[in-house]
Amino acid sequence: MGGKNKQRTKGNVRPSSSGRAAEVLAREGGVIPGFVGFDATVTSELSYVPAVHGAEEIDNLVDADFRLVLRKLSKRDNVTRLKTSGPCDYDRRIREATQIAFEQLVLKVRRNLAPFLKSLMGHWILSQCDTYTPAASAAWRAFEAAFSPTKQPEALSFCKDEILSVLQDILLKETANTLSDPQAVTEEEREAKYVRMLTSSLLGVKRLLSLLPQADRTALETKLADLISSGKFWKYSKHKTPQVRGAFFELVCALCELTPALAQAEAARLCPAVLLNIDDADPLVLAPVWEAVLHVVSTIPDCWTHVNAKKGFLPKLWTLLKDGGKGLAKALHPNLMPLLSKLPEHITDPQIDFLNTFFTSLLNGLSSERAASSLSESAVIVTSAVECLRYCILQNAQEDEHKKNLVTMLISQQTALASPSLQKGPLFLLVTEMLVSWEKRAGLHGIIESHDNSDVFKELVTDFWEGLALLFVRYVDSEETSPGAFEGMATLLQVSTANSSDKLGADNICFSSSEEEDKTVEGDDSEGSVKTGPAHCSDKSCEPLQTQYFEDVVCQLAQLCLVHVNEKHSERHLVFLSRLLRSFHTPKVFTTLLELDKQKVQDDNETKHSVNIKNPAMHFLLERVVVWLSEEGRADTEHLVEMVFSSLQCCSQQETTRILNNITMVMFYVPLPHVYNVYITHMFLFSCVS
Numbered sequence: 001m002g003g004k005n006k007q008r009t010k011g012n013v014r015p016s017s018s019g020r021a022a023e024v025l026a027r028e029g030g031v032i033p034g035f036v037g038f039d040a041t042v043t044s045e046l047s048y049v050p051a052v053h054g055a056e057e058i059d060n061l062v063d064a065d066f067r068l069v070l071r072k073l074s075k076r077d078n079v080t081r082l083k084t085s086g087p088c089d090y091d092r093r094i095r096e097a098t099q100i101a102f103e104q105l106v107l108k109v110r111r112n113l114a115p116f117l118k119s120l121m122g123h124w125i126l127s128q129c130d131t132y133t134p135a136a137s138a139a140w141r142a143f144e145a146a147f148s149p150t151k152q153p154e155a156l157s158f159c160k161d162e163i164l165s166v167l168q169d170i171l172l173k174e175t176a177n178t179l180s181d182p183q184a185v186t187e188e189e190r191e192a193k194y195v196r197m198l199t200s201s202l203l204g205v206k207r208l209l210s211l212l213p214q215a216d217r218t219a220l221e222t223k224l225a226d227l228i229s230s231g232k233f234w235k236y237s238k239h240k241t242p243q244v245r246g247a248f249f250e251l252v253c254a255l256c257e258l259t260p261a262l263a264q265a266e267a268a269r270l271c272p273a274v275l276l277n278i279d280d281a282d283p284l285v286l287a288p289v290w291e292a293v294l295h296v297v298s299t300i301p302d303c304w305t306h307v308n309a310k311k312g313f314l315p316k317l318w319t320l321l322k323d324g325g326k327g328l329a330k331a332l333h334p335n336l337m338p339l340l341s342k343l344p345e346h347i348t349d350p351q352i353d354f355l356n357t358f359f360t361s362l363l364n365g366l367s368s369e370r371a372a373s374s375l376s377e378s379a380v381i382v383t384s385a386v387e388c389l390r391y392c393i394l395q396n397a398q399e400d401e402h403k404k405n406l407v408t409m410l411i412s413q414q415t416a417l418a419s420p421s422l423q424k425g426p427l428f429l430l431v432t433e434m435l436v437s438w439e440k441r442a443g444l445h446g447i448i449e450s451h452d453n454s455d456v457f458k459e460l461v462t463d464f465w466e467g468l469a470l471l472f473v474r475y476v477d478s479e480e481t482s483p484g485a486f487e488g489m490a491t492l493l494q495v496s497t498a499n500s501s502d503k504l505g506a507d508n509i510c511f512s513s514s515e516e517e518d519k520t521v522e523g524d525d526s527e528g529s530v531k532t533g534p535a536h537c538s539d540k541s542c543e544p545l546q547t548q549y550f551e552d553v554v555c556q557l558a559q560l561c562l563v564h565v566n567e568k569h570s571e572r573h574l575v576f577l578s579r580l581l582r583s584f585h586t587p588k589v590f591t592t593l594l595e596l597d598k599q600k601v602q603d604d605n606e607t608k609h610s611v612n613i614k615n616p617a618m619h620f621l622l623e624r625v626v627v628w629l630s631e632e633g634r635a636d637t638e639h640l641v642e643m644v645f646s647s648l649q650c651c652s653q654q655e656t657t658r659i660l661n662n663i664t665m666v667m668f669y670v671p672l673p674h675v676y677n678v679y680i681t682h683m684f685l686f687s688c689v690s
Helices: 017-027 055-059 064-072 090-128 133-146 152-172 187-211 214-219 221-228 231-238 242-258 260-265 267-275 283-299 309-322 329-342 351-367 369-373 375-395 400-416 420-424 427-442 451-476 483-492 498-504 549-568 571-583 587-601 605-609 616-629 638-648 653-669 672-689
Strands: none
Touching (some): 090 133, 090 152, 152 221, 231 242, 242 260, 242 283, 267 309, 283 329, 329 351, 329 375, 351 369, 351 400, 375 400, 375 420, 375 427, 427 451, 427 483, 483 571, 549 587, 587 616, 638 653
């Protein structure tokens, strides 16, 4: 900072001694340095701007203040190079500021940049792949300022060899000590810069390939082959730094997609590097490595001849699935179904064992720590499991043994009904969509998508509902079934109403009655009119199930619940019955309940004046719900009130009035606290239907 009294030229218009020396060097045939901020990324020496033939003339294109800024960029001191205060990351902010300044330079010199393109384009691409996003964005803005979208491929084509040379030298020749001066830079800083340069170079090769026209990629293959034939290049798949490994697999994806012949030529090293690294669970690596897996199995037909799939690949896959993707299900699981579609028969044989292990491992992942604590992670796993099941069932539709085995797996997913995360997740919606798809293929929607397989899919639908009914009956009939399991069963069978869609956490699930469509009963067609049958969703894209199996299952469960209520006074079965009726209130369900109770109610006095009641819903209300409401000592009546509402959906206005009168009479014979509850219920019901 010395020389305070030294005379200075205003604006520093006259080049400094170093500038004059550089000009003399160029004039005498010496090496011409490049622009500041680019050569500095490869060597430890900083360059001056501009030190070439005609420097004075080019200087005249830039105003004095701007030249002063450029000269300050060549200072070694970080604080001088970047005027800022506070303990911040000088290095990356300097890189960002350099690119911002370079954009302004580009806007100033315009076409005069052309003579220097080949010397700077490699570092320009490198800067566009900077690991610090603001710096990379600034470099890309400078590139866009220099070239229009139509001119960008042309500019890269012009410099493609020079670009690849710069990137290849960094990847194959440079080290931490050659990129930075060991005497001036600490070991930690040298290593950090080296890692950053490796990452940017790998991504730079990918970027170059993706931006070049196909003809130029072909022309570059010989030089590119020198890079990927190097043993040092393949060692980056095992680099200790996740950033480098992630960038390596991103480049492998580009090689498979854009230069498949080169990828095939290096298959012996490429396939093990990708397929045996699927268990790399670092967040920066897992997504690109699995993208690379799909590229490899799609691009290289003989990829499995280069690895031992059953000893090397599959065991790592099972472990990864059992761990729920190690907390990275969002990156891993969407790739599973595409992977299944590409696995050859010799890997999946015997298929039953393979599929059993695959789906068991996949579903075990729901119990992993991260999946159990994250709704989004468990949702991704469930979605993947159903997608893979649907694919496998379609592929094995003609194989009875495989088909039944897969349907059993699908039903087994419902054994997790007590899990709140599954109840709120996409499982039930996905299962419903799958059943609708099967019904369409079976011709139950009036359109047969596959005439040859219609019987197969009819059998699939039948097998699913029969299996699900057995599972549900076992739950309902067991004394050990938790309240959460009852809630899960009710949620799965929930009709698509406004409230049910909220509880499902999904858009809409529709189940249509096999007997009746919605219709208005004895009232005007206003918004508050009473309707019969299940509610239909308002979303026209929601496709209802057309099979009678759903209603049969509901009737079977409702009967079983009533048995437990009659014989054991089971309150939880009464609550579950209320949920069933709220989900599905049709004449068939109420008729089924009355048939079970027919012999018993014949001896009741009330039956004498109710034998003329033809509406089974009203009969059930008067003979059952009103009696339950009037029981002494009943503390909770919420589910009974819901049962009243469900039954009234199938009653006319006159029937509703009669029921309300009965409820009003009941309140005179009930202790005061309960009378208060019933009175509030009566007023609320009356206000709803009046």
